[in-house]
Amino acid sequence: xxxxxxxxxxxxxxxxxxxxxxxxxxxxxxxxxxxxxxxxxxxxxxxxxxxxxxxxxxxxxxxxxxxxxxxxxxxxxxxxxxxxxxxxxxxxxxxxxxxxxxxxxxxxxxxxxxxxxxxxxxxxxxxxxxxxxxxxxxxxxxxxxxxxxxxxxxxxxxxxxxxxxxxxxxxxxxxxxxxxxxxxxxxxxxxxxxxxxxxxxx
Numbered sequence: 001x002x003x004x005x006x007x008x009x010x011x012x013x014x015x016x017x018x019x020x021x022x023x024x025x026x027x028x029x030x031x032x033x034x035x036x037x038x039x040x041x042x043x044x045x046x047x048x049x050x051x052x053x054x055x056x057x058x059x060x061x062x063x064x065x066x067x068x069x070x071x072x073x074x075x076x077x078x079x080x081x082x083x084x085x086x087x088x089x090x091x092x093x094x095x096x097x098x099x100x101x102x103x104x105x106x107x108x109x110x111x112x113x114x115x116x117x118x119x120x121x122x123x124x125x126x127x128x129x130x131x132x133x134x135x136x137x138x139x140x141x142x143x144x145x146x147x148x149x150x151x152x153x154x155x156x157x158x159x160x161x162x163x164x165x166x167x168x169x170x171x172x173x174x175x176x177x178x179x180x181x182x183x184x185x186x187x188x189x190x191x192x193x194x195x196x197x198x199x200x201x202x
Contacts, residue, residue: 050084050085050086051163051175051200052082052083052084052085052086052091052093052117052163052165052175052177053082053083053177053198053199053200054080054081054082054083054093054096054161054177054179054198054199055080055081055083055179055197055198055199055200056078056079056080056081056157056179056181056183056197056198057079057080057081057124058078058079058192059076059077059078059079059183059185059192060076060077060185060190060191060192061074061075061076061153061185061186061187061190061191061192062075062076062077062128062190063075063130063190064144064148064153064187066136066141066144066145066148069135070135070136070137070138070140070141071133071134071135071136072102072105072107072131072133072134072135072136072141072144073131073133073134074102074107074108074129074130074131074134075128075129075130075131076100076108076127076128076129076155076183077126077127077128077129078100078110078126078127078129078157078183079124079125079126079127080098080110080124080125080127080179081122081123081124081125082115082117082122082123082124082125082161082163083117083122083200084117084118084119084120084121084122084165085120086119086120086165087119087120088119089119089165089166090116090117090118090119090165090166091116091117091163091164091165092114092115092116092117092163092164092165093112093114093115093116093117093123093161093162093163094114094161094162094163094164095114095160095161095162096110096111096112096159096160096161097109097110097111097159097160097161098110098111098157098158098159098160098179099157099158099159100129100155100156100157100183101155101156101158102140102144102153102154102155102156103136103140103143103144104140105134105136105140107129107131107134107155108129108130108131110127110129110159112125112161147187148187151186151187151188152184152185152186152187153184153185153186153187154182154183154184154185155182155183155184155185156180156181156182156183157179157180157181157182157183157197158179158180159178159179159180160176160177160178160179160199161176161177161179162174162175162176162177163175163176163177177199178199179197179198179199181195181196181197181198182195182197183195183197
């Protein structure tokens with residue numbers, strides 16, 4: 001007996017036009033994202049942007065004195081340079097603030113107003129930092145006295161600045177430049193012992 005052939009009496013359902021529209025839109029968006037990524041990558045290779053940074057270029061211990069009551073008086077000059085190595089983009093620096101401390105005691109605050117650094121250029125800030133008389137604890141005063149006798153005084157410099165620059169016409173980038181280092185001096189003549197002090201990655 002021949003097998004019976006089954007016929008479907010239901011007509012195949014057509015795909016909803018909304019589904020087609022959604023698929024087309026998703027495809028267009030995917031292609032657009034891929035193209036944007038390729039353009040950004042090529043732009044990065046062409047422009048080769050560099051992150052601006054800040055560094056201590058020089059310093060001098062102008063004055064340091066501590067009396068028998070443990071009252072400290074100092075004056076320090078610190079030269080900080082903001083560097084922009086980008087040949088095709090200006091850089092904007094803002095909220096620049098650094099604290100100078102000695103044996104855990106903040107002796108001065110270094111601040112700067114917002115400023116611009118041109119293409120492939122730099123701006124120097126020559127901070128002259130006088131402090132008001134600072135009363136020290138006996139242990140802090142003893143450490144300072146020991147440093148004076150050894151002709152070696154060490155300050156801690158810590159702070160940051162926000163920098164913004166454009167990568168061509170592609171995007172605007174905002175980055176926090178952190179500065180944290182030790183500044184060492186010979187108090188007998190005030191000379192600075194050079195050492196690396198920069199927010200630039202090693």
